[in-house]
Amino acid sequence: MQTNPKITQTEVDRRVFADEEIYRLEMRRLFRDGWTFVGLEAEVPEPGDFRRSWMGDLPVIMTRSRAGSVNVLENVCSHRGSLVALDRRGNCSTFTCPYHQWVFADDGRQLGVPMRKKYTDARHKDRGGLRAARVETFAGLVWATFADDVEPLAEYLADAGPHIDEILRGGDVTVLGYHRFQVRANWKLFWENTEDAYHASLLHNFSQALKIYQVGENIAFENGHGAIRWEMVSLSDDAMRDHLANAKFQLRDFTLFQSHDRPAGSWNRVVGLFPNALVLEEWDMLNVRHIVPKGTDCVELHTVALGLDGESPEKRAKRAHDYGNFFGPAGFAGRDDVVAIGAVQATEGVSSVRTSFMALGDLSERSGDLDGEYTVRAFYDEYRTRMGW
Template sequence: MSQPLHFQARTAETAYADLYRNAMLDPSLYTDPAIFEAELEKIFYKTWIWVAHESEVREPGDFKTAMIGRQPVIVVRDRTGTIRVLENRCRHRGATVCDKRQGNANGFTCPYHSWSYGLDGKLRGLPYSDGYEDVLEKGDLPLRSLRVGVYAGMIFASFNQDIGSLDDFLGNARSWIDLFMKQGAGYPIKTQGEHKFRFKGNWKIQLENTTDGYHFPVVHKSFLESVDNETSEMLSFMTDEASVTRALGNGHSVMVMVPEHVDLEADDGTEVLQARFNHVIEALSAEMPMQKVRRIVRSLHGAGFNLNLFPNVSMSMSFFRVLHPVSVSETQIRHVALGMDGGPEIANLERLRIHEHFQGPFGFGSPDDAEAWERVQAGAYTGVDAPLLVNRGLNREKVGADGVRISHSTDETGMREAYDMWKRMMEQQ
């Protein structure tokens, strides 16, 4: 029996749990500034947040700045090789101590009063120190450190010092991360540039999108018309029964779009390589065995799935999509291109061209997605009598042998998993 399509008007006593029920969302989840502020405190400052990939901080002194909610942080590899995530905030008057996006440094110095910090965050020096005799001890004022966890090169951090292990948080998603990394074709994965933009909409709208197969042939019709027939055929998953979405727990989910490319090491040699890559095949065949050539060429489109890691990063076929909530109605997105670290340059260049075709600023995918997200935000102001539905596929959702919920790739199982986690975290005291 279908559920009534409305919510009661919100009051100060309305529980967060009442804003998501019966696979429906109260539109205030996208529009209420108070809910957004609570999300920063209860989710972004409490759980594991993806901040970098190890290839971005390879050597001692390598650093990258990032944001967790409104709080700036520095991801850095110190002199011992340890990866640290430090608050980008001087312990004196609070100024940021690093304003570069990425680089290599011996330490960090506040531009306001020149308090200087080592790569490990320790306060190393301060000018005119006689004014601080018997007032403070340098050892008491390091840059504050976050909890750090690394899995398969993915660096996560948390302000919550009591948080459980990263492995437990990732749970069932770990095996999918392992599969995703196989697109390195035997080489480690590396980042190779990014495209950054903002859209006028709530962060959860984008969170939903990564495992939303239902929109693909509609929103991305122009993209499908722009590619060769083989690529279009590969991405025609709407009626493929092997194309499924899995709810992995803790808000994570995965949507399989190209089942034959889920495990890129599983190649029986019968798959015909795309003609568009003949120039790559010809060049690589002169340097390496055909088996390795096949492995690289089959990996050029990335893995055959989108993996959504709650709350801020997705491993989307061949790139990382990172979301940063700016305000209740504005979100920053970073699309990070991936390559093979040490792999053939011709293959990495081809991966960049594929990335630009869909994710780039003049690509066919990102602009269409952003317009759809902004339209959702605009429509969300209609009110409680027009709830947002995430109920597609409820009638055919099953529980697999591994205990996870499974439905078709066009169903909204992944969204329901994310909102189940949202509800649990928002209800915590």
């Protein structure tokens, strides 16, 4: 990186999507030194439950300790640095590294080293355990950091907090299933795509015929968080006929856009949390997306589809079915988004278009019409500050 990338209110230097040195700096400044989303408490409900996760590109283990707390440990053995947990999820009381069987407690402490007596120098007998991160939870979302000096999580989530608390019903949710997929694109492009309502009625051409995005708002919160929300409308027979007559890929089951529990006029909403989480409630779909960077030009999206505690099996089945149809890798909307952000990444670093442009809406305001680019501007404003530029 020869000079710092220039980020103004409306333009972002596209080197931030391709530069190796910038990527390394992001991993440190955003994903180690700040709060980063790791998973959901609902994924580790019982003592001993664990699941593998990532803080940026750093492998971690999120585990429910026998004492009841959620711990986040580096999934990196203090002996020679092997991954300790290889399974995606499971339940165990201790973690044993597969390589030389060093054993660690659910808070990272080292419990056992085979052949310890053969270390001849006393200084070598205690090499330490798995590094534990500082962890806080909010509405069932688990966040971690390695910094002692960052503000409490609730303060960091700021005015986005009440929105996610409402969507996730204070954390009383159940995991219905997962989707994971990889895209050849920079991780930030997934965040902006999900908060970018400008494309919603244009790229996703089914939505024009169905007229599902009408009245709505685009809101920037403090600390780079933001939300888009729009009113649920009742689908008209004409709109459905129009779609079926003209669309290349046809949606035959329109119940996706109908919810028995949420009347027309309820808000569909997508809350983006800086830097790597997205909380969505759209029609009967409830899900949390975890953005996992895998290099400058590769990102994995890990999505947890959720239901509410105490719901009927029928309701859960509808949620899961709708989720797969709409957001899954081959879903109605997911498919378009993957192609779109891949198409952006494909031209990084080789073209005369040096900046990404985001000027829609009233630049003197922090919120406005649904298709204004308020949330995306707020994300890059926070990004610039946090990167020290």
